[in-house]
Amino acid sequence: MSPKQQRGEATVELLLDAALRVYAEAGEPGLTVNAVTRASGVSLGSLYHHFGSIDGLVDALLMRWLGRLLGEMVTALEHSRTARTGVRALTRTYLSFVREHREAGMLLHSSRADRLGMTQAAQLRDAQEARLTPMAAWVAHHVEKGEIAPLPLPLIESLVLGPVVGAARRWLTFGDIDLDEAARVLPERIWRSISAEAV
Amino acid sequence: MSPKQQRGEATVELLLDAALRVYAEAGEPGLTVNAVTRASGVSLGSLYHHFGSIDGLVDALLMRWLGRLLGEMVTALEHSRTARTGVRALTRTYLSFVREHREAGMLLHSSRADRLGMTQAAQLRDAQEARLTPMAAWVAHHVEKGEIAPLPLPLIESLVLGPVVGAARRWLTFGDIDLDEAARVLPERIWRSISAEAV
DNA sequence: ATCCTTCTAGAAAATCATTCTATTTCCGCG
DNA sequence: CGCGGAAATAGAATGATTTTCTAGAAGGAT
Numbered sequence: 001m002s003p004k005q006q007r008g009e010a011t012v013e014l015l016l017d018a019a020l021r022v023y024a025e026a027g028e029p030g031l032t033v034n035a036v037t038r039a040s041g042v043s044l045g046s047l048y049h050h051f052g053s054i055d056g057l058v059d060a061l062l063m064r065w066l067g068r069l070l071g072e073m074v075t076a077l078e079h080s081r082t083a084r085t086g087v088r089a090l091t092r093t094y095l096s097f098v099r100e101h102r103e104a105g106m107l108l109h110s111s112r113a114d115r116l117g118m119t120q121a122a123q124l125r126d127a128q129e130a131r132l133t134p135m136a137a138w139v140a141h142h143v144e145k146g147e148i149a150p151l152p153l154p155l156i157e158s159l160v161l162g163p164v165v166g167a168a169r170r171w172l173t174f175g176d177i178d179l180d181e182a183a184r185v186l187p188e189r190i191w192r193s194i195s196a197e198a199v
Numbered sequence: 200m201s202p203k204q205q206r207g208e209a210t211v212e213l214l215l216d217a218a219l220r221v222y223a224e225a226g227e228p229g230l231t232v233n234a235v236t237r238a239s240g241v242s243l244g245s246l247y248h249h250f251g252s253i254d255g256l257v258d259a260l261l262m263r264w265l266g267r268l269l270g271e272m273v274t275a276l277e278h279s280r281t282a283r284t285g286v287r288a289l290t291r292t293y294l295s296f297v298r299e300h301r302e303a304g305m306l307l308h309s310s311r312a313d314r315l316g317m318t319q320a321a322q323l324r325d326a327q328e329a330r331l332t333p334m335a336a337w338v339a340h341h342v343e344k345g346e347i348a349p350l351p352l353p354l355i356e357s358l359v360l361g362p363v364v365g366a367a368r369r370w371l372t373f374g375d376i377d378l379d380e381a382a383r384v385l386p387e388r389i390w391r392s393i394s395a396e397a398v
Numbered sequence: 399a400t401c402c403t404t405c406t407a408g409a410a411a412a413t414c415a416t417t418c419t420a421t422t423t424c425c426g427c428g
Numbered sequence: 429c430g431c432g433g434a435a436a437t438a439g440a441a442t443g444a445t446t447t448t449c450t451a452g453a454a455g456g457a458t
Contacts, residue, residue: 011436029254033415043438044416050436054415151384154369154376159388162361170353177353185350189358193392210405231445242407243447249405253446 012050012060014040019061024103028110031058058107065104069097070131077135083142087194088187091164095183098168109169149196159193211249211259213239218260223302230257257306264303268296269330276334282341286393287386290363294382297367308368348395358392 018040023031033054037044051057076093080086098105139156142148148156163186171177217239222230232253236243250256275292279285297304338355341347347355362385370376 032413034413043436044440045418045438046436048416052416149388151388152377152380154373155366155381155384155388158362158365158369158376158381159385159392162363162365163357163392164361165365166357166361167354170357174353177357178351181351182354182357185354186358189348189350189392192394193358193362193388195391232447233445243409244407244449245405247447251447 011040011042011046014042015047015050015057016061016064018042019057020103020107023107062107065101065108067131069094069108070135072097074131074134077138083145083147084191084195086138086142087160087191090160091187091190092183094161094164095168095179098172099179102172105168106172109165109172143196146196148194151194156194160190163190210239210241210245213241214246214249214256215260215263217241218256219302219306222306232256261306264300264307266330268293268307269334271296273330273333276337282344282346283390283394285337285341286359286390289359290386290389291382293360293363294367294378297371298378301371304367305371308364308371342395345395347393350393355393359389362389 015036019031019036022035022039026035031054033044033047036042036054036057037047047057051060072093073090076089077086080089136153139148139153143150143156151159167177167179167182167186171179171182214235218230218235221234221238225234230253232243232246235241235256236246246256250259271292272289275288276285279288297308335352338347338352342349342355350358366376366378366381366385370378370381
């Protein structure tokens with residue numbers, strides 16, 4: 001934001017972009033400091049100056065993409081009037097995102113994603129709180145309106161995101177899923193699982 | 200099986216047990232070859248002889264526990280007559296397993312689990328095929344009987360296991376889920392999502 | 399008994415992450 | 429201008445960890 005640090009910002013970008021490129025080509029085992037410095041042309045010193053460690057770099061990369069994904073999901077939610085259409089919007093946004101950003105999607109689903117927060121715990125919470133809060137509020141709102149069954153929030157989230165994440169991961173890993181079909185079928189099925197209506 | 204390799208088997212056990220112990224105490228970053236050799240009393244040479252690499256060791260550990268989990272799930276399925284009770288059995292078996300084997304559960308959900316198969320891809324497939332096939336057959340059977348909606352198998356699996364895995368991971372990571380409540384509520388909800396009945 | 403394979407052992411080599419010190423860049427301020 | 433200092437860059441040195449390598453012990457088959 002401040003007009004300062006022109007250099008710094010640029011190298012941070014270079015490093016993050018290079019890291020994703022390296023990950024895409026060499027996978028997680030290939031994601032080393034040397035590979036990233038080579039791919040970015042940035043020196044080792046700069047990498048450590050900006051990120052502190054290799055995990056710090058990967059965490060920052062994860063945060064960037066997680067932020068984008070959550071941002072798109074929140075936007076999708078804001079344009080949905082009913083809970084039912086909200087679920088559809090969430091599902092489709094998530095699947096589209098993964099399709100359009102395959103490597104980032106792999107990184108988000110895979111390996112280091114749960115280690116995330118170890119090096120940037122505080123920043124992560126603050127940064128994502130702004131995204132997670134509206135989603136929780138959205139769920140609470142529709143629970144109150146009697147559309148969504150009155151279950152604990154974490155269970156509702158598991159029911160909604162679990163199948164979507166599972167399908168996305170499966171597409172990324174094995175490719176034995178048709179994403180279009182998933183986007184068509186899953187929302188309706190997920191909706192049935194959280195709807196307040198009796199069966 | 201063969202009466203050979205008395206020594207070998209024992210050290211393999213020692214190493215796998217020690218690795219889980221180390222992981223439980225020191226987390227993933229602490230899971231190093233040195234830590235495992237120290238904790239097991241087995242030499243570095245033996246470790247590499249049996250597993251080839253640290254990832255090979257971790258993969259073997261994952262396979263062992265994944266095999267146990269799938270085994271319990273298949274057993275649970277065999278004792279269920281209807282598709283509905285099958286879903287309940289699967290869910291509860293999974294959640295109980297994670298509760299009873301917390302460290303193994305963390306390992307299965309976390310970090311290295313998706314790297315799995317990189318070092319032991321072939322063995323993994325062969326070893327788990329025996330477990331996965333009956334589960335797929337079970338699903339197919341109940342689809343034919345008209346109980347489960349006629350969706351592609353991967354989508355059904357995502358719908359069934361997604362929420363369960365999500366809840367388990369959440370319990371392991373944040374602890375903000377009541378496992379008993381999840382075991383009570385999820386099966387019914389999941390069932391609604393895959394049932395062939397109209398809504 | 400001796401040969402062969404498997405297994406054990408740990409030192410040596412290679413790889414990778416991190417620290418450290420020196421140097422450059424660039425902004426604010428006299 | 430040009431000086432001072434903070435931020436950034438650079439890469440050599442260090443430290444930790446994985447992997448390889450060579451040597452030897454254990455145990456069974458012929």
